Amino acid sequence: MPPSPxxxxxxxxxKIRRPKDGxxxxxxxxxxxxxxxxHHTITASSLFQRGERIAIGASGGKDSTVLASVLKTLNERHxxxxxxxxxxxxxxxxxxxxxxxxxxxRNAVQYGMPLTILGYDELYGxxxxxxxxxxxxxxxxxxxGVFRRQALDRGAARLGVRHVVTGHNADDIAETVxxxxxxxxxxxxxxxxxxxxxxxxxxxxxxxxxxxHIKRSKPLKYAYxxxxxxxxxxxxxxxxxxxxxxxxEAFRGTARSLIKSLERTRPSAILDIVRSGEDxxxxxxxxxxxxxxxxxxxxxxAEEEEGGCGSSKPGATGGYMEKMEEQLTLDREAVEKExxxxxxxxxxxxxxxxxxxxxxxxxxxxxxxxxxxxxxxxKGQLLPSRRTGKQVVGFCKRPGCxxxxxxxxxxxxxxxxxxxxNRPKHAVEVVYEGExxxxxxxxxxxxxxxxxxxxxx
Amino acid sequence: xxxEVEEASPEYVPITVEFSGGLEMLFSNERKxxxxxxxxxxxxxxxxxAFLIDYLCQDCLKDPRKDLFVLDGSVRPGILxxxxxxxxxxxxxxxxxxxxxDNILFVSTLHGG
Numbered sequence: 001m002p003p004s005p006x007x008x009x010x011x012x013x014x015k016i017r018r019p020k021d022g023x024x025x026x027x028x029x030x031x032x033x034x035x036x037x038x039h040h041t042i043t044a045s046s047l048f049q050r051g052e053r054i055a056i057g058a059s060g061g062k063d064s065t066v067l068a069s070v071l072k073t074l075n076e077r078h079x080x081x082x083x084x085x086x087x088x089x090x091x092x093x094x095x096x097x098x099x100x101x102x103x104x105x106r107n108a109v110q111y112g113m114p115l116t117i118l119g120y121d122e123l124y125g126x127x128x129x130x131x132x133x134x135x136x137x138x139x140x141x142x143x144x145g146v147f148r149r150q151a152l153d154r155g156a157a158r159l160g161v162r163h164v165v166t167g168h169n170a171d172d173i174a175e176t177v178x179x180x181x182x183x184x185x186x187x188x189x190x191x192x193x194x195x196x197x198x199x200x201x202x203x204x205x206x207x208x209x210x211x212x213h214i215k216r217s218k219p220l221k222y223a224y225x226x227x228x229x230x231x232x233x234x235x236x237x238x239x240x241x242x243x244x245x246x247x248x249e250a251f252r253g254t255a256r257s258l259i260k261s262l263e264r265t266r267p268s269a270i271l272d273i274v275r276s277g278e279d280x281x282x283x284x285x286x287x288x289x290x291x292x293x294x295x296x297x298x299x300x301x302a303e304e305e306e307g308g309c310g311s312s313k314p315g316a317t318g319g320y321m322e323k324m325e326e327q328l329t330l331d332r333e334a335v336e337k338e339x340x341x342x343x344x345x346x347x348x349x350x351x352x353x354x355x356x357x358x359x360x361x362x363x364x365x366x367x368x369x370x371x372x373x374x375x376x377x378x379k380g381q382l383l384p385s386r387r388t389g390k391q392v393v394g395f396c397k398r399p400g401c402x403x404x405x406x407x408x409x410x411x412x413x414x415x416x417x418x419x420x421x422n423r424p425k426h427a428v429e430v431v432y433e434g435e436x437x438x439x440x441x442x443x444x445x446x447x448x449x450x451x452x453x454x455x456x457x
Numbered sequence: 458x459x460x461e462v463e464e465a466s467p468e469y470v471p472i473t474v475e476f477s478g479g480l481e482m483l484f485s486n487e488r489k490x491x492x493x494x495x496x497x498x499x500x501x502x503x504x505x506x507a508f509l510i511d512y513l514c515q516d517c518l519k520d521p522r523k524d525l526f527v528l529d530g531s532v533r534p535g536i537l538x539x540x541x542x543x544x545x546x547x548x549x550x551x552x553x554x555x556x557x558x559d560n561i562l563f564v565s566t567l568h569g570g
Contacts, residue, residue, distance in 0.1 A: 004547060017546040024547060062478070062566075171566075225566045229478060229537060230544075233564060241479035241568040256567070260534035 008033070015234075019224050019267035027234045034231050038219055039074050045195050047217050048080055048163075055087040055161040057152050058107065058115070060100030063167030065107060065239040066228045067220055071165070072111050084111075085159060089151045090119040091144055092127025096245050103240040110238065118155045120147055124416050128246065134419060137246055143415050144246075150403050150412045153214045161214075168218040171225035171263075174270045175255045177277035182255070190281035193274065195221050224270060226263075469493035470504060472559045474513065479568030480536065483520040490517060494555060506538070507531075507551035509561065526563075535567040 003013040004024055012026030018033075025033060042048060056071065058064045068086065075082045088104045090097050101117060108115035121127045124147055132140045156164045173193060180189035191197060196217045220228065232239055262269040396403045396410035403410040409417075474490045481488045498508050514527055525533065531551065532538060538545035539562040540553055555561075 003543075013543070014547055015543045017544045027542075061568075225535075226537060229564055229566045233477075233539070233562075234542075241477070241565065243479060243482075243568050257534070260567070264534045 016227075016230055019226055019263060020271055022267070030227075031231060031234060034223070034227055035070055035073060035077075038070050038223065039078060041195070041222055042074070042080075042219055047165075047196065047219060048082055050081040051083070052081075052163055053083040053085065053159075053161045055085050055116075055152075055156050055159060055164045056113070057164055057166040058086040058088050058104045059167075060088070060103030060107065060240040061167070062229055062232050062237075062239045062241065063169055063172075063220060063225075065103070065167075065237050066223075066232050067165060067167040068107060068111055068113065069235065069237055070231075071219070072113070084113050085161065086111075086113045086115040087152065087155045087159065087161075087164065088115065088117045089148055089155065090117055091148065092120045092129055093245065094129055096242055100240040100242060103238060106238055116155060116159055118151060118158070120151065123147070123151055123154055124412065126416065126419055131419060132246055134422060140246055143419075144244075146411045146415055150410070152216075153403065156214050163215040163217065165217050165219055167220055169220045169223050169225050169228055170270050170274050171256075171259055173218075173221055173277065174259050174273040175252060177273050178255045178258065179251060186280060186284045189277055190284040193277040193281050195219075222271065222274065468496040470496050470555045470557055470559075472509075472555055472557075472561060474509070474517075475560065475562040476564075477562065478537075478565035480526065480563050480565040483522065483526055484513075484517055485519055487517075492517075503554045505551060505555060506540070506545065506553045506561070509555060510551070525567075532563070533567075535565065537564045537566060538562070539564065 006012045006014045006026035006029050007023045008025055008029040012028065014024035015027050016025050016030045017023070018025060018030070048054065054071070056064060056068050058068060068084070071082070071084055074080065075084060086104060086108050088101060090101060104115060104117070107113075119127070121130075126143075128140065128144055131143050135143065152164050152166075156162070176192045177189055180186065180192065196215060198213060198215045231237075259270060259273070394405060394407075395401075396405050396408075396413055398409050398413040401410060401413050403412065405411065407414075471491070471493050474492055476484050476488055484490070492512075494504050494509060494512055496504055498504060502508075510527060510532060514523060518526060526536070527533060538550075539560075540548045541560050542562070545551075545553060
């Protein structure tokens with residue numbers, strides 16, 4: 001087969017066939033196109049503001065390495081005026097994170113960005129190795145996922161950074177869209193397709209210690225995983241590939257295989273799924289995506305679930321997380337009636353609608369997979385589809401936490417408490433700042449992040 | 458079986474095969490192999506990438522999880538193949554006939570960081 005010339009410059013020989021449109025490009029035209037498109041994504045959705053300090057969630061893997069490299073390039077090329085820093089989370093998995101953290105350390109030097117590494121042990125008192133020792137390999141992804149999400153927020157708060165960018169790419173988003181479709185969870189689909197999410201502003205809270213508003217964004221949202229890998233390859237970027245040794249690769253793994261198989265027969269499918277996800281998101285009642293998710297002050301609420309690893313999905317792990325999910329559902333549905341927005345199924349079903357055909361309600365499904373305590377909420381009411389509308393957002397009551405949650409205490413703290421319950425007494429723990437008398441009679445005394453629990457009675 | 462092929466075809470194509478993106482883990486952590494591949498397969502056809510993939514599975518892939526490299530008779534979707542740094546989609550994919558000193562790179566996009 002004779003080498004075909006680059007579609008763009010017509011001089012160099014083509015090395016890359018772009019999945020989005022099948023165009024054939026040489027290496028230099030490809031890298032330029034790749035960077036330009038990310039620049040376009042950034043400017044089109046006004047992701048950054050001049051002078052903003054941005055923490056790049058860095059794992060040492062291909063996505064975050066490419067993200068750091070491209071942001072550095074664009075920041076210099078287009079004079080964004082950004083102050084870029086690297087933030088890494090150490091889950092405490094020996095033989096997995098150790099090597100990739102070494103990569104992040106090299107990246108910090110290569111890109112001239114300051115690096116902060118925060119460990120789960122430091123944040124929660126538990127490394128993932130210890131969690132697995134206690135809960136086993138099944139279901140540990142739930143802990144890891146919940147911890148990681150909050151870890152980036154906590155890390156950002158510590159650094160005084162209000163904006164965290166992550167390396168989620170088009171394939172990740174497409175996977176998540178598919179998974180939410182397969183679970184019938186359109187409201188979550190809406191949140192995960194949004195390019196910007198945010199933990200809600202603590203404006204309503206008068207507590208000066210409350211968690212600051214942390215913005216999350218995904219500048220690589222429209223970038224194919226294939227192109228990210230090719231970009232890293234041709235730019236000779238230093239990244240580390242590994243698979244979490246605990247990952248069971250359940251539901252997400254299946255969705256991923258499906259996406260990759262689709263890509264082989266129809267490469268545009270991945271971006272098409274992302275776009276379909278966005279379009280569906282606009283139709284979800286109560287969703288704030290009408291503005292494309294970029295309007296200041298109305299960005300989608302950040303979710304615990306964004307994928308990127310194993311199967312941090314409640315659907316895949318079941319049990320405890322399922323119950324927590326249902327509790328959230330209840331909370332949200334309870335306020336629905338007051339916060340209802342235009343196109344809910346219940347408003348369609350109201351008698352005033354001229355000739356409107358009521359949409360089938362999704363109550364059946366909700367009831368099917370819920371506990372008995374759910375019935376009081378759905379009984380006799382015309383509820384809109386589950387988990388539409390706004391959450392009642394509060395802040396975690398645990399000392400030193402204050403993470404956004406719709407419950408008394410946040411998911412991460414609930415999980416930590418579950419773990420701590422089964423931990424032998426007199427152990428040295430790392431939990432929250434402050435002092436706390438616990439139900440089990442232990443006095444938690446915390447200084448500088450180190451907690452000693454003492455049996456007081 | 459490979460012995461038969463060797464007898465039938467004494468000529469070999471010298472090539473370099475590389476693995477990255479986590480794929481090296483399946484190949485005993487070898488990132489780079491210098492191989493001599495029979496110039497023709499047992500049917501007398503010129504050795505192409507499909508033949509190479511078969512060869513790798515039989516002679517180099519010691520890991521039992523072969524399906525992480527090959528699925529349904531082809532390279533698993535999500536693994537990129539670069540022939541002399543060019544996307545194999547531009548080179549005829551599995552039908553590309555190996556030339557002396559070719560560099561074939563398999564990169565997984567499936568692994569995380």
